[in-house]
Amino acid sequence: MAHLRFKALDIVNSRTPVYPNHPSMKVSEYYANNVYTVEAMRSTIAADSFKKVMNAIDKGEKIDSEVAEAVAAGMKTWAIAKGCTHYTHWFQPLTGLTAEKHDSFYEPFDEGRAIEKFKGSALVQQEPDASSFPNGGIRSTFEARGYTAWDPSSPAFILENGPTKTLCIPTIFVSYTGEALDYKAPLLKSLVYLDKAATAVCQYFDTDVTKVHATLGIEQEYFLVDRALYYARPDLVMAGRSVFGHIPARGQQLEDHYFGSIPPRVHNFMADFEIELLKLGVPVKTRHNEVAPSQFEVAPIFEEINLAVDHNALMMDVMDKVGEKHGLKVLFHEKPFAGVNGSGKHNNWAIATNTGKNLMGPSSRPKENLIFLTFFVNVIKAVHDHADLLRASIASAANDHRLGANEAPPAIMSVFVGSQMTAVLEELEKNAKVKVDKGDNVYMKLGISKIPAIIMDNTDRNRTSPFAFTGNKFEFRAVGSSANSANAMTVLNMIVAETLAQFKKDVDKQIDKNVKKEVAIINVLRDYTIASKKIRFEGNGYSDEWKNEAAKRGLSNEPTTPRALDFYVTKSALEIFEKSGVMSERELHARHEIMLENYLKKIQIESRVVADLAMNHIVPTATKYQNLLIQNVKGLKDIGLESKETIDTIKEINKHIGSIIKDVDDMTEERKKANAIDEGREKAIAYCDKVKPYFDKIRYAVDKLEMIVDDEDWPLPKFRELLFVR
Numbered sequence: 244m245a246h247l248r249f250k251a252l253d254i255v256n257s258r259t260p261v262y263p264n265h266p267s268m269k270v271s272e273y274y275a276n277n278v279y280t281v282e283a284m285r286s287t288i289a290a291d292s293f294k295k296v297m298n299a300i301d302k303g304e305k306i307d308s309e310v311a312e313a314v315a316a317g318m319k320t321w322a323i324a325k326g327c328t329h330y331t332h333w334f335q336p337l338t339g340l341t342a343e344k345h346d347s348f349y350e351p352f353d354e355g356r357a358i359e360k361f362k363g364s365a366l367v368q369q370e371p372d373a374s375s376f377p378n379g380g381i382r383s384t385f386e387a388r389g390y391t392a393w394d395p396s397s398p399a400f401i402l403e404n405g406p407t408k409t410l411c412i413p414t415i416f417v418s419y420t421g422e423a424l425d426y427k428a429p430l431l432k433s434l435v436y437l438d439k440a441a442t443a444v445c446q447y448f449d450t451d452v453t454k455v456h457a458t459l460g461i462e463q464e465y466f467l468v469d470r471a472l473y474y475a476r477p478d479l480v481m482a483g484r485s486v487f488g489h490i491p492a493r494g495q496q497l498e499d500h501y502f503g504s505i506p507p508r509v510h511n512f513m514a515d516f517e518i519e520l521l522k523l524g525v526p527v528k529t530r531h532n533e534v535a536p537s538q539f540e541v542a543p544i545f546e547e548i549n550l551a552v553d554h555n556a557l558m559m560d561v562m563d564k565v566g567e568k569h570g571l572k573v574l575f576h577e578k579p580f581a582g583v584n585g586s587g588k589h590n591n592w593a594i595a596t597n598t599g600k601n602l603m604g605p606s607s608r609p610k611e612n613l614i615f616l617t618f619f620v621n622v623i624k625a626v627h628d629h630a631d632l633l634r635a636s637i638a639s640a641a642n643d644h645r646l647g648a649n650e651a652p653p654a655i656m657s658v659f660v661g662s663q664m665t666a667v668l669e670e671l672e673k674n675a676k677v678k679v680d681k682g683d684n685v686y687m688k689l690g691i692s693k694i695p696a697i698i699m700d701n702t703d704r705n706r707t708s709p710f711a712f713t714g715n716k717f718e719f720r721a722v723g724s725s726a727n728s729a730n731a732m733t734v735l736n737m738i739v740a741e742t743l744a745q746f747k748k749d750v751d752k753q754i755d756k757n758v759k760k761e762v763a764i765i766n767v768l769r770d771y772t773i774a775s776k777k778i779r780f781e782g783n784g785y786s787d788e789w790k791n792e793a794a795k796r797g798l799s800n801e802p803t804t805p806r807a808l809d810f811y812v813t814k815s816a817l818e819i820f821e822k823s824g825v826m827s828e829r830e831l832h833a834r835h836e837i838m839l840e841n842y843l844k845k846i847q848i849e850s851r852v853v854a855d856l857a858m859n860h861i862v863p864t865a866t867k868y869q870n871l872l873i874q875n876v877k878g879l880k881d882i883g884l885e886s887k888e889t890i891d892t893i894k895e896i897n898k899h900i901g902s903i904i905k906d907v908d909d910m911t912e913e914r915k916k917a918n919a920i921d922e923g924r925e926k927a928i929a930y931c932d933k934v935k936p937y938f939d940k941i942r943y944a945v946d947k948l949e950m951i952v953d954d955e956d957w958p959l960p961k962f963r964e965l966l967f968v969r
Contacts, residue, residue: 245864245958251471252960255968258469260508261569263515275524277325277401279318287317300396301454303435311363311393318399319348319361322410325401330361332369332391333411335426337377337837339727341556342416344371345409366412367393373418377841379833381418388419394427397553400523404564413553422830426729429825430549433736436823440740441594441602441618443747447760448614454597457736459551460716462542463558464533464586464724466574467509469969472960473572478856482849483576483641483725486938487856489946490582491963494536501534508569508969509539516558516565517541523561525554535583536966545591548736552729555588575725577651578644580962581942585645586724592735593716594618604715613764616667617746620768620775622717623658625742626710627775629734629819630656631799631810633710634721636734638807638838640845642723646802647785652709652721654802655793657780659708665781668772671765707784737823746771804842805927811835839927843917846930850914853941854907860958861945862900868952869896896951899944906944910937 266273285293292313298304306314322330331343346369348359373389374382382389397413416425423429434457441455473479478486505513513530520527526544533540541562543554559575566573578585593603600611602618626633634656647653660668709721722731746767753763777796782789793800801807810816812835820826826834872893879886917929949957 245956247475248958248960248964251469251475252964252968254471255469258508258570260511261515262511263518265514265518270521274521277403277522278524279321279399280524281398283321284314284317287321288313296395306367306395308363308367311367313363314395315361315363315366318366318410318412319359322399322401322408323348323359325408326406327401327408327410329407330365330410330412332371332393332414334371334391334414334416335553335556335727335729336416336424337426337834337841339725339841341560342371342376343409343411344369369414371416373416373424376416376424377837378418378424379836381420381422381424381829381833386419389417389424390419391416394431394549396431396547397550398524400557402523403519422833423826426552426727426733427549429733429830430552430729430736432825433733433740433823434549436825437594437736437740437743440743440747444617444621444743445596445602445614447617447750447764449596449598449600451598452596452600455594455602456597457548457732458545458593458595458601458716459548459728459732460543460545460591461551461555461728462529462540462589462591463555464538464540464588465562466535466538466576466579466586467512467566467571467969468537468574468965470567470570470572472965472968475960476965478852479572479574479579481852482845483574484579484644484849485581485962485965486849486853487861487942487945487949487959488581488962488965489949491961491966493963494966495534495583498534500532500536500538503532505530505532505539506969508571512566512569512571513539513541515569516562519561519565520554520558523554523557525558527558533584533586535580537969538584538586545593548592548732552727552732555728577639577641577723577725580966582962583966585651587645587651587720588722588724588726588728590719590722590728590731591713591716592719592732594739601715603712603717613761616671616768617764618743619664619712620668620771621742621746622739623660623778624746624771624775625735625738626656626658627778628742629738630778631801631807631813632734632738632816632819633731634799634801635807635810636731637719637721637723637726638804639723639726640804640842640849641725642721643802643804645723646721652707653784653789653800654721654807655784655790655798655800656709656721656778657784657793657798658778659711659781660779661712662781664712665779668779671769672772672776708780709784733825737819737825741819741823803931805839805924805931808835808838808842809924811838836923839923843923843927843930846935847914847918849938850910850930850934853938854911856959857903857907857941857945861948862903864956864958865896865900865948865952868956869893869900871953872896892951896948899948899951902944903941906937906941910934910941913937 284296292310295310296306296314299306329345329347331345333341333343336342348361349357350360351357369391371389371391372387374387391414394413394415399410399412402409402411415428417428418424437457438455442452445452445455476485517527526546527541528544529542531540562573593601595601602614605615606612634654645651711718719731719735722728749767750763753766754760790800811831817828817831820831821828872889876886876889913933917926917934920926920929
């Protein structure tokens, strides 16, 4: 297979630059051109229908069939004028990918004649096969019916594939009996719950607040490798990560990649996918090199959370397609390369009111500070009370490789708030007094005349914290780079809403006892601050000291997915999911089963890849090289020379080959035992505890052989080539 490696390197070296096709206009002139925006809708449907659709979006009112027909007609007119020939319901099943089934607009109506049609019923509902998507036993093979249903709060858009254009309509996906089979439906329900609970609390401070929504900005990290090198690595193709590979002499230790000059080929790729995303209304704003070699990041501006999640899923799809054009493969796996940073989605989450106030933003005005502090403390209390559920929401086979390794946050859930907010909470705890300085009133003088004063934030940054306050939002850093953010955000919305609902009850109890409203609020905030104190941590989350301290505090530290997922089906979790209306017990158990099955399948695939590469590629290559050394020893002996060092090398190769063969055999036997287990959780745990430990053992031996065997014979592209050759 070594010839494939060197052929791939030749392909990389012979590539010519691919430049993006920049539109000859400002971004503001083509931004959202491929989106059925509010303005596009207003110009294509009647005023009364437009008003009803906007009421559905803003107030959750139902859309009747007459309005659906009007919207479908307007959407069809707009899409066909843009060159669309097909339409599809675009949804996010529990595969972790997006899904679509394209239907043509045309319908024959007479002999040899056709007309473009798009009915309201086709806009509102379609019927994919629900038994063919992950469903946790909700649908059997012979019970295939499921439905996608239009989500009017997320605008339709046009996907371009060369000259072909398809109208995509964002939808939820549910079973025939109504259970959610996607990420979007529970997210939308959690937003309803959050809106109700948060609005009720806002009424203490501002009666003009009638609606609250969550906002989200998702920083997306990813790796880029050349597609030729990618296809020369079966592990990257089959498992999404490299199961073998010796750490190169130069990795990220020089700290020269982060924020460095973007390589020209990567820059062309970034510019190209940004153009496509901007046309789709995805507000991409920032691009830069990340810490590890060949690791990069793209970040958008904040949006309402439902749209932000849709846009992130769309972004990943567009990046992959544009990458193919540039001869690049985008790796979204959380840990594609050992020894360097993994990738995550940093979910920057906040809550805003219909009056335009960010409830996570402190102020210099006491009245506004109290509302900020109310929501700030309630979020911390929510994370404290439901930390295990939040941990479960980011659990996956891929994220297990990342959490706690190379600048990723640990599996222990904690909250970082910074020194200033810590002082505020300590003052509240001791004296029930509140004083918060606005960040832009505090300056740090640099003492350099050419550099202006820098506005200090009211917190520092803590890269090791899974959940950190960053001045006017909370950053949930533990979400994996390949994950659908809806999963974690659904849980976060729900637990914050649950805490806010309880907060209102606690405050009202005191008000009913004739305690002044402001005093009652501060009393409850003080109680919540004290009760949630143990979840706050300002130090190094990577350290062993923190693990020991967290254990003393009674905080969970569950590093493995199968056991972390147990938190989904505890009695308290079932109660909160059902109470909030986010998911029923049946839906939750089905989702738990799906996630367990996904975990064990991923580990099963990795195990097979490890065995295949080790036995069919590494061992034969090492044996071949060992035989060359044996011939060398014989030749030296014939001319009377000693060859102790060469014999020692032969022995070392033989030791590693023997170790690989034994461990692969033992791993295969453990996999057979695991496959014989019927129960999903126990099967997943068997893969976790009995099969997965062999990965590192086999890798150790393979990586040692990589440093011994002649480079000309080694079959797999090496890390130095994957990470540095572009």
